Amino acid sequence: MADLILVLNAGSSSIKFRAFDAAPAEPALLLQGQVEGLYNAAHFSARDAGGATIGEQRWAADAAFGHQEATEYIGDFLRSHREQHRLAAVGHRVVHGGVRFTQAVVITPEVIDALDKLTPLAPLHQPHNLAPIRILSRLRPELPQVACFDTAFHRAQPEVAQAYALPESITRLGVRRYGFHGLSYEYIASVLPAYSAQATTGATLVAHLGNGSSVCALADGKSVASTMGFTAVDGLPMGSRCGNLDPGVILFLMDHLHMDTRAVENLIYKQSGLLGVSGISSDMRTLLDSDDARARFAVDLFIYRIGRELGSLAAATGGVDALVFTAGIGEHSALIRERICRTAQWLGVELDPAANAGGGPRLSTATSKVSAWVIPTDEEKMIARHTRAALTEAAS
Helix, strand or coil, rough: EEEEEEEEEEECCCCEEEEECCCCCCCCCEEEEEEECCCCEEEEEEEECCCCEEEEEEEECCCCCHHHHHHHHHHHHHHHHHCCCCEEEEEECCCCCCCCCCCCCCCCCHHHHHHHHHHHHCCCCCHHHHHHHHHHHHCCCCCCCEECCCCCHHHHHHHHHHCCCCHHHHCCCCCCCCCHHHHHHHHHHHHHHHHHHHHHEEEEEEECCCCCHHHHHHHHEEEEECCCCCCCCCCCCCCCCCCCCCCCCHHHHHHHCCCHHHHHHHHHHCCHHHHHHCCCCCCCHHHHCCCCHHHHHHHHHHHHHHHHHHHHHHHEEEECCCEEEHHHHHCCCHHHHHHHHHHHHHHHCCEEEHHHHHCECECCCCCEEEEEEECCHHHHHHHHHHHHHHHHHHHC
């Protein structure tokens, strides 16, 4: 019986999952799906590796269907659809690993307690990431689980790149630049050799552009600097997150609009970004299809901020050899890629319009000083790799 690795990515209202065959040299996708709308008309869907629907289920809005029920349902679905596989381990995406967790780790009660203590650093993500871990620890205590962190890849950054200019008494509390989307960047770094030797060993800027967006500077495949800092709300404007913001704005909101911390949190995480600026949508596709001036301005601001951050990160690396686009917007929007590449012409990016329209993978001309690429990311495969490696190491 072949071993199966289940990867779970749990949020506040959804659990995404993928199942991988652990036997091949590279974990092979078997099926994937999600349960969305938790606690409010939950909907389960699953597809095989080819994209064909193999399962779907809906629950009424008044059904008490949350993380516990969703985790159990996913387990039952796997048993009924993959009888020839044995569930060997579960890998979890955990947003925050703090300073301590610099690589994937096999989960123990002590690890869960340590991760729970990091909740103040990621209050909107960490509790939901930990929910299925706790559930499976109760239901299947013998089943190995592995935590894989969005912050771990960035711990390779120089200390100066992780520091804020704050008193040491504050820094000791964990207030520093952590960076996020690390599993995505780590995957891109791992597959760069298949695309470009120069990008692999040189300085590469990777733009992870989706509902959550950031840019990371890589040098020799390692993180040097990132647009995200203490939280995943920093850096670029995103779907509904504001990105970089003068701290004085927060003080203004509290002093003059009498907003408390929860109101400010809701504003900067859920009411800002593309949604807040446009007043229309957080979805880039909707904004690009709109003739509304506010939608155009939201897109313009998104492009402008990316252009400025590319310059900042280029300074951190002392030059740039390659620019990589990934994630939902980066992989699928030729128009956004084109506009960013035009903004980055001063860096030496010379776009090939036909290659960009065709989806790449190389987007730049053969003579471009800085090569440009579109490379699909796969955070779940990265988690499956880490899970298998962590179990192998633990067994040795």
